[in-house]
Amino acid sequence: MTARRDVMVIFGITGDLARVKTFQSLYRMERRELLECPIVGVAFEDWTKDRLVERARESISAEEDHLDERVFRRLVDRISYVHGDFGTPNTYDRLREAMGGAEHPLFYLEVPPNLFATVVKGVAGAGLAGNARFVIEKPFGHDLDSANALADELHSVVDESQLLRVDHYLGKVGLEEIPFLRFANTLLGPAWNRDHIDHVQISMTEAFGVSDRGHFYDPVGALRDVVVNHLMQVVVAVAMEAPEPGDRSSIGRRRTELLRDVVPADPARYVRGQFRGYHDVDGVAADSTTETYAALELRIDNPRWRGVPFFIRTGKRLHVTQTEVRVVFREAPSLGFGLRGEHPPSNELVVRLTPTFGVRVELTAQRVDAADPELAELDVGFAAPPGEAPTPYEVLFEAALAGGGVRFASQGTVDAEWRIIQPLLDSPPEVHEYEPATWGPDQADALLADRGGWRSPWLG
Numbered sequence: 001m002t003a004r005r006d007v008m009v010i011f012g013i014t015g016d017l018a019r020v021k022t023f024q025s026l027y028r029m030e031r032r033e034l035l036e037c038p039i040v041g042v043a044f045e046d047w048t049k050d051r052l053v054e055r056a057r058e059s060i061s062a063e064e065d066h067l068d069e070r071v072f073r074r075l076v077d078r079i080s081y082v083h084g085d086f087g088t089p090n091t092y093d094r095l096r097e098a099m100g101g102a103e104h105p106l107f108y109l110e111v112p113p114n115l116f117a118t119v120v121k122g123v124a125g126a127g128l129a130g131n132a133r134f135v136i137e138k139p140f141g142h143d144l145d146s147a148n149a150l151a152d153e154l155h156s157v158v159d160e161s162q163l164l165r166v167d168h169y170l171g172k173v174g175l176e177e178i179p180f181l182r183f184a185n186t187l188l189g190p191a192w193n194r195d196h197i198d199h200v201q202i203s204m205t206e207a208f209g210v211s212d213r214g215h216f217y218d219p220v221g222a223l224r225d226v227v228v229n230h231l232m233q234v235v236v237a238v239a240m241e242a243p244e245p246g247d248r249s250s251i252g253r254r255r256t257e258l259l260r261d262v263v264p265a266d267p268a269r270y271v272r273g274q275f276r277g278y279h280d281v282d283g284v285a286a287d288s289t290t291e292t293y294a295a296l297e298l299r300i301d302n303p304r305w306r307g308v309p310f311f312i313r314t315g316k317r318l319h320v321t322q323t324e325v326r327v328v329f330r331e332a333p334s335l336g337f338g339l340r341g342e343h344p345p346s347n348e349l350v351v352r353l354t355p356t357f358g359v360r361v362e363l364t365a366q367r368v369d370a371a372d373p374e375l376a377e378l379d380v381g382f383a384a385p386p387g388e389a390p391t392p393y394e395v396l397f398e399a400a401l402a403g404g405g406v407r408f409a410s411q412g413t414v415d416a417e418w419r420i421i422q423p424l425l426d427s428p429p430e431v432h433e434y435e436p437a438t439w440g441p442d443q444a445d446a447l448l449a450d451r452g453g454w455r456s457p458w459l460g
């Protein structure tokens with residue numbers, strides 16, 4: 001049994017991720033009375049506690065309609081601040097003091113990736129790593145080799161079981177519900193394979209662009225930003241085998257096993273796009289060929305999925321902000337009902353992950369007074385924004401404070417994800433310009449030309 005964490009140390013508490021996500025999620029956890037331990041922030045700037053509290057207030061107020069002062073006070077009362085350079089040993093001496101006698105610390109690294117190893121080594125050098133867990137944020141390398149090099153460096157100081165890698169899609173309400181839906185409903189389970197499913201479409205479209213993130217985004221691009229991590233986890237949720245009865249920890253193994261069955265992606269089945277105007281974004285190189293749009297086909301070589309293509313597309317400055325999985329079933333055989341539409345359209349099952357979680361089943365129905373079969377849509381909405389569903393970071397913090405578990409990506413998963421994508425990094429096709437507020441470059445339509453094209457998303 002893993003011990004609950006008795007202090008949360010946030011390296012990089014003055015940074016952008018803390019501003020946009022961390023304070024809000026901690027506040028919401030405090031409101032739900034899920035926080036029990038002290039929180040220590042560490043960063044370079046010599047901030048006073050008041051300055052940090054002011055930052056927390058601004059960050060939370062930017063996201064929450066109403067800031068409950070009693071909840072906010074409870075939260076800031078548990079926060080202390082240590083300033084210092086991560087490369088300097090006495091920063092960790094001051095940190096040890098601030099941690100009191102905590103024995104099971106959680107160290108959350110909201111720091112530039114080139115400082116992951118510095119911080120982990122600094123913590124270990126101060127003798128604080130023994131019972132610790134370390135949460136690290138993506139990117140986990142920028143390709144297969146660098147991901148392995150990072151893992152080797154971290155493993156030289158701490159054990160893999162101490163590392164909790166954040167892929168916030170693993171904390172998203174909706175993702176874990178996909179395998180649950182499949183395996184808990186005997187209506188679906190028997191049909192969830194190559195005999196019944198024609199193909200799968202995964203679309204993560206974003207209407208917004210890169211705004212003030214040009215410096216971060218330009219060396220990264222869509223493939224590394226969201227495909228190799230978040231959208232791979234969506235593929236896993238659709239395609240993994242069932243966990244072992246009574247063993248939740250087997251979910252992690254099932255994920256890795258599935259990813260190992262995915263065939264390395266084929267650059268000939270990969271389309272890259274860049275929205276018109278991308279070069280004007282601050283921080284983007286004038287001659288950048290970074291993709292802001294990626295569409296690709298994946299194949300899974302196992303008995304359940306052989307022959308079933310998985311199509312993925314994602315992009316910035318597209319028509320709408322929406323993430324969905326669409327499972328397209330095989331066509332029914334010709335019917336003898338004497339109808340005009342002898343070939344009814346395929347059934348489709350849609351799971352929407354963003355902006356809200358919902359499930360739609362598209363069936364074909366026939367009204368006695370109509371000449372053609374019609375589409376019947378069965379919709380189940382699970383949450384309306386803003387709703388009380390936890391944010392992904394609340395889910396992940398709660399899991400990390402409880403000691404870890406299947407909400408985090410293992411090195412095996414990360415390694416398998418890069419192996420799948422590496423051929424696309426090695427041989428990137430040319431990048432096609434597309435107009436903002438469209439569905440991306442026309443060239444992506446060719447991927448699905450013989451499967452009825454990309455479906456329009458289910459807009460809630």
Ligand SMILES: NC(=O)C1=CN([C@@H]2O[C@H](COP(=O)(O)OP(=O)(O)OC[C@H]3O[C@@H](n4cnc5c(N)ncnc54)[C@H](OP(=O)(O)O)[C@@H]3O)[C@@H](O)[C@H]2O)C=CC1
Binds near residue numbers: 111
């Ligand atoms: N920003 C985002 O939306 C997202 C970020 N991430 C990931 O989260 C991590 C953090 O990103 P982000 O918050 O944007 O980064 P920022 O550059 O905004 O913040 C970095 C933080 O690290 C501190 N820091 C940097 N170098 C040192 C040092 N040598 N000594 C002490 N403190 C130092 C900074 O302190 P100070 O300000 O005091 O100098 C600051 O608090 C990255 O891995 C990123 O990829 C993941 C998803 C989204």
Ligand SMILES: O=C1O[C@H](COP(=O)(O)O)[C@@H](O)[C@H](O)[C@H]1O
Binds near residue numbers: 206225323
């Ligand atoms: O990690 C990232 O994810 C967001 C999308 O997350 P979502 O939960 O809103 O679907 C993406 O916009 C960003 O570029 C990327 O870095």
